[in-house]
Amino acid sequence: MRTPRFRRTEPKGRTAEERANAKVSRPDAREKKVCRPRHVHSDHRTSIAPAKKRAAALVSQWHRSVRSAAPPPPRPSSGSRPQETPKLTSKRIDILSDSTGETAEKVVRAAMLQFPHSGVDLRLHTRVRTKDAARPILERAAQDGALVVFTVVSPELREFLHVASYEMKVEALDLIGSLIGKLSVYLDRPPINMPSGMLPLSDEYFRRIEAVEFTVKSDDGKEPRNFKKADIVLVGVSRTSKTPLSTLLAQRGLKVANLPLVLGVMTPPELEEAPQDRIVGLTIGLDPLVEIRKARLRQLGMSVDTAYGLKEQVKEELDYADRIFKAHPSWPVVDVTGRAIEETAVIILETLKEREAAKNSVRPPT
Amino acid sequence: MRTPRFRRTEPKGRTAEERANAKVSRPDAREKKVCRPRHVHSDHRTSIAPAKKRAAALVSQWHRSVRSAAPPPPRPSSGSRPQETPKLTSKRIDILSDSTGETAEKVVRAAMLQFPHSGVDLRLHTRVRTKDAARPILERAAQDGALVVFTVVSPELREFLHVASYEMKVEALDLIGSLIGKLSVYLDRPPINMPSGMLPLSDEYFRRIEAVEFTVKSDDGKEPRNFKKADIVLVGVSRTSKTPLSTLLAQRGLKVANLPLVLGVMTPPELEEAPQDRIVGLTIGLDPLVEIRKARLRQLGMSVDTAYGLKEQVKEELDYADRIFKAHPSWPVVDVTGRAIEETAVIILETLKEREAAKNSVRPPT
Structure with missing residues (x-):
């Protein structure tokens, strides 16, 4: 499906003897302190x-x-x-x-x-x-x-x-x-x-550290009360890159929370109470998602026939997410299909910026 | 204590009118699609x-x-x-x-x-x-x-x-x-x-995504059973940068778990069962840690006289961590005092590399 960016190289380990020889032939090797x-x-x-x-x-x-x-x-x-x-x-x-x-x-x-x-x-x-x-x-x-x-x-x-x-x-x-x-x-x-x-550590550094801590603790809907404190709340079904996207945005100093949309599970009330202009929906194409889910199941050593990887089930989930997104027209919805998280992150930031600019403008851009 | 790296600038917001004027004077502004x-x-x-x-x-x-x-x-x-x-x-x-x-x-x-x-x-x-x-x-x-x-x-x-x-x-x-x-x-x-x-997304990309997901889920000792699957297990008292260090290392494709050392709380048995050469202790100077803890308490709106920020309590915690480190002489211990996490991450990687090299060498480096 995807071609790897790098050669799939499987370096063979040297034998202990070869390594020892290599080591011995380095007269400049020297012991270093652990905490230098x-x-x-x-x-x-x-x-x-x-x-x-x-x-x-x-x-x-x-x-x-x-x-x-x-x-x-x-x-x-x-x-x-x-x-x-x-x-x-x-x-x-x-x-x-x-x-x-x-x-x-x-x-x-x-x-x-x-x-x-x-x-x-x-x-x-x-x-x-x-x-x-x-x-x-x-x-x-x-x-x-x-x-x-x-x-x-x-x-x-x-x-x-x-x-x-x-x-x-x-x-x-x-x-x-x-x-x-x-x-x-x-x-x-x-x-x-x-x-x-x-250089001394900057305010920006400490803000970034704080954002990462907030984000890790607010992963996977674990802290719904953090939704209203977050700069961005990402919402989407399983395997739409919520976690890696959240930590990537956190590296830029943003406090991010994320919430998985699970079929049949109501979203927590904290989501409606959070500032709606900070919530972003994530979506993905049906077939790519089925592929990703099946790969995930194989990786976990589970049967690919588990509901999690079945096309009908996945479609129902995406439809469910879609209904939630339609009920919240103020949330931008970003399609992550085939995108690296770095690219999705840029799109999210641009989308929110445009929204902010439009909100601040008296008349909408033509 | 620390001087900020950047000027502390507090940009004043423009008035709505000013923003509108600025906007109107941009005839090239155009609407963009959300998912371009x-x-x-x-x-x-x-x-x-x-x-x-x-x-x-x-x-x-x-x-x-x-x-x-x-x-x-x-x-x-x-x-x-x-x-x-x-x-x-x-x-x-x-x-x-x-x-x-x-x-x-x-x-x-x-x-x-x-x-x-x-x-x-x-x-x-x-x-x-x-x-x-x-x-x-x-x-x-x-x-x-x-x-x-x-x-x-x-x-x-x-x-x-x-x-x-x-x-x-x-x-x-x-x-x-x-x-x-x-x-x-x-x-x-x-x-x-x-x-x-x-370019197509690489194997390295997917490995990195997987590492980030593993790491976020294994934060704060939440998944002790992941210790044996992790590439690195970070161990230290509260506020020794475990979480941001973990996610930073994960960005490099490493699966990282971390465990807080809490006074009076036994470490889980999974820690002893994990490969000991992947465990790294984190330590920090007493006074800096007290400062960081007090700042944290202020930030949370709590009294700085809470045990968490009291010097005697913090010292006991560090002593406790020290005893655990001494009982595990194979763990390298890295001092994070005054270091940016980027620097600590490099030290951890170098330390583990040297350890690996020493292990592979028949005679130790002179």
Whole structure:
């Protein structure tokens, strides 16, 4: 039905011996503290094509190369320049950040969508804030022929990365430097040049945390009394993405509650008491929903002939939801069929914004 | 205690009349469908310094200029070139994306952290996939003196944006073009040039959705039987960021359960039965926790002298948690004091990765 965006790769685990050899050949490996102070940098790898089977060891998906079946070639100790530069068989992108690397990783992953099935290994180097911390990363990238992408706000460190990568013949790309430069000109003021991880936590941060807590506690109709406190109340039958949509919107600082519509179960009175312009209905095509429900049943090890997955039953449910939506013409109804939750979230926000704008306008837009 | 990252701006609402005038002066305003098809673009605005009071109308934070107290200057109709270009009093960044604009917004927000209190208005234009859709956005940016930042994968549209912004004298920045170019050279293959919003949903996407659902349902110790199915189980006293950390990790495709440690309440037997190398303890400094608890009580309208916020009580709780952690030396314990959840999440992932690596190594790293 759907084609996977990434190659379905099943990395074979190395044998214990291979792993041991690989480990031994890394003279630069060193023990790290569990709770390291802020200034210590470190790296974790994250694979574009993680092992599909979840039974695989925890977090192995972050540090296993896609083609890790063969042990890596022996590596000269960090700091010495090798006579020859053994290139990796598989491609690797080193993401170097002075904070958590979240933004950089997001951009790289977005760009990588344009190169499906590329089997590229992403390696994240976080809290890199000094030349001494950055140099070995560039050196390894040079040895392995990896591409380096960085988000660093210190002009000195940025300059160092530009110069050193040029000298070491490492392909490197500054992800945020031009933007900060443009912003500085546009806003006519200098940047503060402080890594975001070192900035004090903002009001916006705490509002977001609060929104996430509210939203998780108000999932699945569990707290109907929260409907009137919510910024958005999502309403729809089972498997219309209510939960993931709610948490995604919560990441933007919105308090979201959601309520499943269940055939034969009355909606709680709190729904009518909540501000009606904050309620959004979710709907989905009948056939896609039947497919999703059947897949869900298979996943749970249940028979696909359970009422939950039967077309007639699902149709009745959707009709029931439809009647509720028709009885509340002020609720916008968003069709989630075939949409990623990110797209549905944008549509919900736009819809509510337009509604708000229309409400505030004396005459409706023509 | 903490200084806010952004200016505490309280935008005054315009009067209904001002809003009406502003609306009437936009001859290009048009009605939009609630559930628009994928190819239709639209925009919503998102403010860097949203109104603090949540009582303000819903989603107004996305489309209210920080300095919206004064109505905007009358605008010539879209398409005609004005004789003079009236500049905005407040600065604006137009984010133009061929998909949801999520990545672009994230990068711009990260860069804006380097210019605190700048009161810049962000405006998001999503699903812009044609020159006809892009042109009016550039024209308005030219009129208003806004900065344009874009993430567009079509080479034709990207080229158009470069050329047209130059001709219209609009400051514009291509956020992803150089990266896609570099990747194309590095991977030695052409990009598919398809907006991510038009790509089929990936296995990774569905795994992430499933992880979020699992995590929300396993919050707050509600599903102890899920401990053994979880990738990570977070354990800690109240207000150690368990819930927001769990959902953040879930966004990365990890199934997370969390369990609050409550003084005098035994941990459920399922915790001992779960794989111990997936359990992570969370701790926090006594004084910061007392502060956070008292703030929480104030927020709930309760007395700060409630046991929940009393130093002696909080200390007893932390001691209790500490005894549990000591009884489980295999659990890493992460101190969340003063850390953003994004940073704590990275530390947790690194810690588990190191543990995994150490387990797989025949001899421990030196």
